[in-house]
Structure formats: structure tokens, C-alpha cells
Amino acid sequence: MRVDEGAPGMDAAEARRVLELCNACQFCDAYCAVFPALKRRRDVTLADLAFLSNLCHSCRTCYHACQYAPPHGFDVNVPRSLSWVRHRTYQDHVWPRPLAPWFRNDGRFVLGVHLLAVAVCLAFGIVWIPPEVLLGRHVDPGAFYRVVPWGLLAGSAGLAVGWSLLAIGGAILSFWRGMGPLPPGVAWRPALREALRDAATLRNLGGGGAGCNDRDERFSRARRRFHHAMAYGVASCFAATAVATVYDHALGWPAPYPLLSAPVLLGTLGGVGILIGTAGLAWLKRGADPGPVAPELSGADRALLVQLFLVAASGLALLVARETPLMGPLLLVHLGVVLALFATLPYGKFLHAPFRFAALLRAALERHASGR
């Protein structure tokens, strides 16, 4: 693992120092899965750091409960130390490897791609689509394809999604290996069930019952709820797309669909969820105690929130304005944002989702290992 750069003092050695101190204390063992997983180890290796840092949900509860947090001389700050290491694991496992420099912590690459994609789509529209089509009112079935031909729309989106899946899959494989060999005698079935439950409920953002220190030393469940709104919003949008695909190809009903159809309802619900979730998460970040976070890394977090917000906002705008002359330009903007989202997913903060799941699965496998 490459850990030789970053903020001074924020490296693998620092994270190790902090975790070894934690292991001697373990007062936080009921807060989340990190501390019981740490307890199973006598020493903390680089592979352990990759695992534990991605298991950490950065909830800050252990920071506020820490007798050794600054200004104590031991200067223990688990969320901050682990967020640096976690950030390194994203860079280290980018696929393909030569693209690792694309992963940045400030979100400039990600947002740059968005601007570029929207600009290219709009330029395409201006150059290739006759103005009376681009700015015309289309209300009949197949209206979207009149502006952008189906082949181009589906082809470009398919290419972006395919690339995204390939690159994310490569990153997950590399990360899984990076966490080191599994203990002997693991039981996959119960472990998988627990990991899925932990991911679906964000159990580790529960602070063991009372919630987390989202912003300060008071307990709250806001971050967990906003994240649910966002994540289930994304899922709902995927469901909308899947249903629409079935309508179009299996049943021969081309988009756009009526307001009370499954794709529109699912998409609208999802879009609103994403708007609320991303805005809420960004709002929590703004007012939060800066002590336990790594502000240098929050650019990547914000970039993903902005990305998802733009997708949802442009999608909902398209829905609202789909029977007006603005439909054409909005479709191009939405297309650009979606293409950029998928193209950049493997090179941004989105990686936290599959990596977190992999770490949750590993933690569950360790709990269900017989050989220890």
C-alpha cells in the first residue's frame, strides 16, 4: 500500500499507532464493527489497515467518547486517521492501475468530467440536431428518441455503464486481495446474510443504539437517515430504469411514460430521495465539528454528493419540462450528467460503497470463522 504522501503525520504509521492504543483500551467495543475486529488482532498489519479503515463509517462517536482525543497528548483521532488510510486504499486499488492518478481527493477530476460531458452533449445537439427538433415540443411516444436517436442514447449509456462495472469490479477484486487471506473455516452463508443486513440498515451508523455524533457530542440519527434517503433513492432510480427497459423492449411501450406509471413514480421518488439525502449530507458536513474529520478529503465526498444531486435534479427537471421546448436541451444535459457519473464512478468517492460492503463481509466472515 502506498502511504507515503498526504498530510504530515497522517499515514499508515500514525493509523497503526492509534489503533494499537485503541486495542489496549477497547472502551468503544460496542459502538461499531471496527473495535471487535481490531480486538481479534494482536498487531495491525497494512492489510488490516485496509480492512479496518474501510469498515469505519466515519461516524465520529468513538472520537467524542475518547479519553485520549486531543488535547490529550496521545492525540487519538480514529475517524481522521482511518479516513486518510481509507482514501489511500481507493487510490491503491483503482482499476486499471495506470488511472490511479485520476482519483483525487478534491473532486476536481470528477466535476471536470461532468462539465466536459455536458458540454459535449450540448455541442452535439447544436451541431447535429436540427433546431426545430431540438427546441420542438414532443409529446408522443418515443419523444426522447426523436431528439437523440435510441441507438446513440442506449449505446453511449451502455458503454459508460459497462466500463463502470468493469472498472469497479477490478477495484473490488484488488481490494479484496489487499485485505489479506481469510481466517480458516469461514461460513459464507451466515456471513453474507449479516453483511447484507449491515449494509442495508447501516447498523454501524447506530452507535450501538443511541445514534452517532453526526455534528458534535450530541447523538443524532440524521446522517444515517439522509444516507438511507440517498442510497434507496439511487436504488429506486435503478428500478425505474429497469422497469422502463422492460416496457420498451419486452412490451413495446417507448418512453416517455405517463405520470402515474411505474417508471415515472419510481424515478420521481428516487430523485426526490437523492435530492433530500445529498442535500442533507452536505448540510451535516457544513455544520460539523471539524475535529474528527479530514477536511482535506472532503472534496471527494462533496463531489459525489454534487454528482448525484445533479443527476436527480436534471432528471426531475426533464420530467417537469418534458412537454415544453426545453425538453431537448434538458435531455442532453441529463444525458451528459449520467454519462459522466458512470464514467467517473470508479475514480471517485463512490468506491466507498463496494469497499465498505467488502469490509463488512470480511468482518462477518471473521465472526463466523471456526479456525480462530
Add this chain to the structure above:
Amino acid sequence: MVHKAHPPARPVRAFRFDEHIVRRCDVVVVGGGAAALCAAISARRSGASVLMLESAPKALRGGNARHSRNFRIMHDGPTPFIQGRYDADDVRSDLRRVTGGRMDDVVADRLIGESAGIVGWLSENGVRFQDAGDGNLPYSRKTAFFHGGGKALVNALYETAARLGVDIRYDSEVYWLDLGEGLAPSVTVRCLDGEQVLSAGAVVAASGGFQANGDWLRECWGAVADQIVTRGTPHATGTVLKGLLDLGAAPVGDAGCGHMVAVDARSPRFDGGIVTRLDGLAQGVVVDRDGRRFADEGSDIGPTRFSVWGDRVARCAEGLAFSIFDSVIERRFRPSIFPAIRAGSVGELAVALGIAPKALEQTVGAYNAAIRSGGGLPDWRTEGLDPPKSRQAAPIAVPPFGAYPVRAGLTSTQLGVRVDERARVLDRCGIPMDGIFAAGVIMAPNVIGRGYLAGIAMTIGAVFGRIAGREAAAHARR
């Protein structure tokens, strides 16, 4: 940081008529740890206006409670937070065993009786307890663990106190106490914006022992005072304890006693808490500055081993010892948070530790030669060695060899003021001092005049904090 060793012997009466004296509230609570918080909350819930004076800054508030983890609780059957059964007779006999009878039976019985309900009361005041069967905690039928440890408990109690309307002042060190001679008692506090004399209907002293007061420790303990570290708050200067004793409160306990554990000698002077504790002394051998063994390392291998070694190391030359092990033994215990000092041979290790190489080589050689390794590792022992190693006598043979420097770490001192079962401070004639109450380590020696029981100090703080707050409120509003 102010370490005021000796507050003036007598209060200056003229202060009482000084225009700066302000009757601020019904109850002043001196201190900011668990006992003070429980006293403040309890007094406030009894209807009193309460001012709490914590000498630490906000970030380091909470006294030694910040480093704590569990309460020792009497209970007649399992609850979600504690397993098995630990009845009043069990607690009493444990107390009698470790104190050798140095305990006040009436006060102890009040503690034991009220400990049963303290988990519920603390829960009502925001403290969360850890599920005893969550798979993370060791089996415990004697103590209930709170969720997240002492700082989480302290945070929860401060939040509750503030919500109830307790006036909490940080950076406010009380260095003077005036009984008021039949009128209201008062305290003089030094805070960031100067000094102030505050009078109140009643005062609860919950300011701990004097374990952070180097001068006082040296006076009672001699040179060893400079060779130990204090595991808890640097604000435990004992100023209020000393003030009460000077004002005629009856002493209880022993100024020469304190709870100590073996810690890594590289620990910070204060506030090292739980993590500096050294494990593994029973696994290898322990030698002094001269490279000689001085105790049976196998005598205590249970939870008492930490404090046994604290006392032993404090008696060593310069208060310093070394835990010696090899690469095989090292895998059998949890490492220190500080790196081991390592060397390829015993002689080189001695040089790195500043011990004469020949002396350490001779000690290790004689120890290895005396080992009789019959049965399992726990039964391995030495024969013909003085002092012997009666258990776990594994050879120190496989390089690299390693060592940790060891010192004694002081948790708290065991000199206090005498109280009755209502937490009223008693004078030397056994008469309650008007309007003066005490809770926590400052009165803990009434119950535990010597020795140590895990989690008992927290229970004393919570139970007598609750009692003192209630009694002080009643006294102030009578």
C-alpha cells in the same frame, strides 16, 4: 497548571463580610467528575439551584471518571447489564477482604444497598450501559459496564446536568473553603477571569484525592513520589481535601495508601489511563536496576496482577524495573503501546536498558537453569531459585530478546474525610459540619480504607454523589 500543595491553615473570616461575597445558589458542587455530576444532578432534581465548579477545562473535564469503565453493583439476579448474582453479603465480604476490615460498616451498607438502584438512576440521567451478553465484554457478575467508557458517561451526565439547569463552570479551581460559622459556607474560586468568593446554602466536596499533588505525595511517601506517574487527572491536587482537614474534618484512610498498577515507564506524567498498564510481567521475569529478580512473577496471574506489580515496582530502587522476555514469551501477552526495547542477546539487552550485562546474563541464566517444565505451561516453575517463580516459568532463550521499562502508576490516594451514611462530613468529634457534604474519592476511604476493588470507586462516586446532592439540597432549602 496550578499545583497548590498547602492551602492556608485557617480561613480568613473577614472575607465573609466582603462585598464580593455573592450568594449564588443553594448548592455549590466542587469537582467535575462522576461524583460531582451525580451530586449536581441529584441536588438539582431535588429543587435546588446548583453551581458546579470544575477545575479542568471543558476538553479535559470529568476527573478520573474519564478513564473508568464499570460500576461494581450489588444484585440478586441477572439483568441486561450484569450477569449472575452478587448479593450484599458477597460485596461486604469482598470489601472486608481487600480492606482488612478498614471500613465503616454503616457507610458501606448504605453504599451496597443503594448500588442496586444506581444503574437505573444513571440510565434515567442519560448514561447508557452495555449489554452484558453482546459478545464484546468479558463475563462479569460483579460489575456493569457503561457504553463507550468513562468519557461517554461524563459527556452524558454533563449534558443532563446542563439540560436540568445546573450552572457549570470550567477552569474554576476552588482553593479556599469557609465554613461560615453557622451562616452559609463559602468557597473561593480561581477562574479565568479572576477570583470570586461564592457562598451557598450547602457545599458538596467531590474533588477527588491528592494523587496529582507532587509536594503532598512527597511529604507522605518520600522519594518514591517523584518516581511514579499519576494515571488520572492532573487536577486532583487535594486542595479541598486538605482544606477540610484543616478546618477540622476527621481524616479517614491512610495518606500512605493508594491504588497503583504497573505501567510502562514511558507513560505521560498524567492521564495515561488504562492503556499504559503493562501486561506480561507474569510471563517472563522482572528485574530491578541491578539486573536482579526481586519477586515471584508467577504469584499473581489473574486480574490482581496489575496492582500487585504496582506496589512491588514502587518499592524498587529508583521506582524502576524491567520486564524481560524472549520472542516466544512475547506472543503470550498484549504488547505495550510503546515499542519493546529489543536486542539479539541478553547482554546487549542489558546494555540497552542501562543494566550491567553480566548481572542480567547471570539472572537469566540462573532462572533458565532452574526451570522444571513438567505438565502444562501454567505449572512450569523454578526449583532452588530465590525468589522462585511458581508458575508460567518459561525459558528466556529465543532471540530477539525484549524488555519494557516499568514504573508504578497511581490511580488515587486513600486519605479522605469521614462522613456519615448521609454523606455529611464529620468533625473529629463525630459531629456533622454544618452544610458540608462529600462524595467520591474524597470520602471513598470510609468504605475502602486500603486495597482495591474494580469498579468500586465509580459506585461510591455515583451513590454518594446522589445522596450528597439530595441531602445538600434539603439542607440548603430547609
